[in-house]
Amino acid sequence: MGxxxxxxxxxxxxxxxxxxxxVAVGLAIAFGxxxxxxxxxxxxxxxxxxxxxxxxxxxxxxxxxxVILAFPIVAAIGMVFERLIFRPTRGNVLAGFMATxxxxxxxxxxxxxQWGVGLMRSIQTPYPGSTEILGAAISYQRLLIFPATVxxxxxxxxxxxxxxxxxxxxxxxxxxxxxxxxxxSLNKMTSLAMLLSxxxxxxxxxxxxxxxxxxxxxxxxxxxxxxxxxxxxGMASIEGxxxxxFILGFIHTIVTTMYDSVTATMVGVxxxxxxxxxxxxxxxxxxxx
Amino acid sequence: xxxxxxxxxxxxxYGKVRATSSVSISVPEGQIITLIGSNGAGKSTxxxxxxxxxxxxEGDVLFEGQSILSLPPEKITGIGxxxxxxxxRVFSQMTVMENLEMGxxxxxxxxxxxxxxxxxxxxxxxxxxxxxxxxxTMSGGEQQMLAMGRALMSNPxxxxxxxxxxGLSPIMCQEIAGIIKxxxxxxxxxxxxxxxxxxxxxxxxxxxxxxxxxxxxEGAADKLRENGDIQKTYLGLD
Numbered sequence: 445m446g447x448x449x450x451x452x453x454x455x456x457x458x459x460x461x462x463x464x465x466x467v468a469v470g471l472a473i474a475f476g477x478x479x480x481x482x483x484x485x486x487x488x489x490x491x492x493x494x495x496x497x498x499x500x501x502x503x504x505x506x507x508x509x510x511v512i513l514a515f516p517i518v519a520a521i522g523m524v525f526e527r528l529i530f531r532p533t534r535g536n537v538l539a540g541f542m543a544t545x546x547x548x549x550x551x552x553x554x555x556x557x558q559w560g561v562g563l564m565r566s567i568q569t570p571y572p573g574s575t576e577i578l579g580a581a582i583s584y585q586r587l588l589i590f591p592a593t594v595x596x597x598x599x600x601x602x603x604x605x606x607x608x609x610x611x612x613x614x615x616x617x618x619x620x621x622x623x624x625x626x627x628x629s630l631n632k633m634t635s636l637a638m639l640l641s642x643x644x645x646x647x648x649x650x651x652x653x654x655x656x657x658x659x660x661x662x663x664x665x666x667x668x669x670x671x672x673x674x675x676x677x678g679m680a681s682i683e684g685x686x687x688x689x690f691i692l693g694f695i696h697t698i699v700t701t702m703y704d705s706v707t708a709t710m711v712g713v714x715x716x717x718x719x720x721x722x723x724x725x726x727x728x729x730x731x732x733x
Numbered sequence: 734x735x736x737x738x739x740x741x742x743x744x745x746x747y748g749k750v751r752a753t754s755s756v757s758i759s760v761p762e763g764q765i766i767t768l769i770g771s772n773g774a775g776k777s778t779x780x781x782x783x784x785x786x787x788x789x790x791e792g793d794v795l796f797e798g799q800s801i802l803s804l805p806p807e808k809i810t811g812i813g814x815x816x817x818x819x820x821x822r823v824f825s826q827m828t829v830m831e832n833l834e835m836g837x838x839x840x841x842x843x844x845x846x847x848x849x850x851x852x853x854x855x856x857x858x859x860x861x862x863x864x865x866x867x868x869x870t871m872s873g874g875e876q877q878m879l880a881m882g883r884a885l886m887s888n889p890x891x892x893x894x895x896x897x898x899x900g901l902s903p904i905m906c907q908e909i910a911g912i913i914k915x916x917x918x919x920x921x922x923x924x925x926x927x928x929x930x931x932x933x934x935x936x937x938x939x940x941x942x943x944x945x946x947x948x949x950x951e952g953a954a955d956k957l958r959e960n961g962d963i964q965k966t967y968l969g970l971d
Binding site: 608611612614615618621622623624625626627628629 | 784786805806807808810811815816818822823824825826827831834835836838839841883887
């Protein structure tokens with residue numbers, strides 16, 4: 445394997461890990477605060493791609509602005525889901541599963557109605573061309589994803605550790621009842637959690653729109669990987685989700701380069717099983733007392 | 734003496750099971766009132782009902798003369814009732830300082846927060862030394878201090894304490910008891926739930942004995958200490 449292949453694989457892994465991180469972090473926050481696995485998370489990612497498709501490809505707004513707009517738009521969808529569908533089922537695992545999975549189907553059907561089902565929507569890349577690093581060609585479009593993730597995840601980190609409402613969000617994830625006793629409104633926090641969760645998934649989908657085929661069902665594979673990442677990282681742990689996202693990004697990219705993507709998925713799931721055997725709470729998980 | 738909190742014939746059900754039955758309690762301002770009784774007597778349920786975590790199916794809860802039954806728990810904290818829950822329930826993945834900030838969630842205006850923080854550190858100098866430590870890495874006694882400090886950060890009129898000495902060493906129990914006395918001395922009303930009846934009756938002005946969800950005896954704490962039945966059942970004296 446030449447240097448160029450190694451560099452290529454490494455950057456590809458970094459980019460994939462970044463996208464995984466952006467998608468998984470939102471899932472972890474939502475799980476932490478709502479104590480509910482959001483099976484519509486992949487569809488929020490898909491919605492982000494369609495925001496770019498609509499605003500950039502159809503309307504003609506600059507790509508970066510479309511990506512930035514994906515945050516509030518998909519965050520709003522997340523908050524509406526939370527208010528109308530998730531909140532009434534909070535605390536009931538089975539109802540929560542059906543409600544979130546159902547919300548995902550609703551979004552798929554709505555998008556399919558509007559823009560067509562199964563149609564491969566090709567979105568022209570706004571940044572054609574690539575740069576060459578040690579003989580490896582890396583497209584600008586992909587290169588954009590890594591710094592975008594660094595900025596967003598750092599911003600989230602700042603919010604959760606320095607801002608009052610961010611800290612309250614962490615408190616809710618650790619012990620909702622104790623948080624309520626401090627005067628924190630659980631409903632406001634679940635709404636905030638879905639705002640962040642939706643926004644991050646939306647930007648992730650928006651950034652990937654020119655790179656992968658955009659269909660109403662595109663969120664599925666990303667959601668499955670995001671669940672694996674959140675489990676590996678330790679449910680509800682944000683730092684765990686980020687670390688696990690990059691590990692999975694590297695595993696998938698390296699195995700895909702050497703073998704194929706089906707083997708890569710298998711190795712990823714095997715890795716999850718291994719982590720759970722060695723440390724059942726996940727990498728950064730904690731035992732609930 | 735003004736009555737700060739009043740429970741009028743309250744009953745709480747868990748599904749069809751009656752947890753407490755027609756409990757009436759009156760908490761005068763500035764006093765320590767204790768609820769004692771064995772496991773499952775309904776002590777914790779009564780506290781959880783006051784802070785809105787459980788709803789009574791019968792009866793009423795009055796705070797400063799107003800019914801608070803329609804308020805959600807986060808609003809009840811806002812009107813001046815703090816709850817130190819059983820098992821401490823500190824935010825273990827957050828630092829001591831962050832835990833105290835959460836206690837001040839509704840009182841985060843910087844001057845007021847600084848004043849409350851000074852007060853907490855005067856009661857618990859040990860917390861001041863450990864502001865950067867993660868709450869989960871502290872001992873049980875220190876976590877209890879943090880849970881009490883967190884409650885004080887909301888500058889409450891009334892503090893509900895659920896088993897503050899449970900699982901602590903005898904020396905730590907004494908220390909916590911001393912601090913409870915100190916906090917009350919600063920003019921805060923306290924409702925204390927304890928399995929350690931000896932300690933509770935030594936601290937309190939007035940006590941209620943609960944058994945299977947009902948108040949069976951009530952009276953001034955020193956009278957209860959001399960009551961033969963209570964000595965036999967709860968103080969282990971013959």
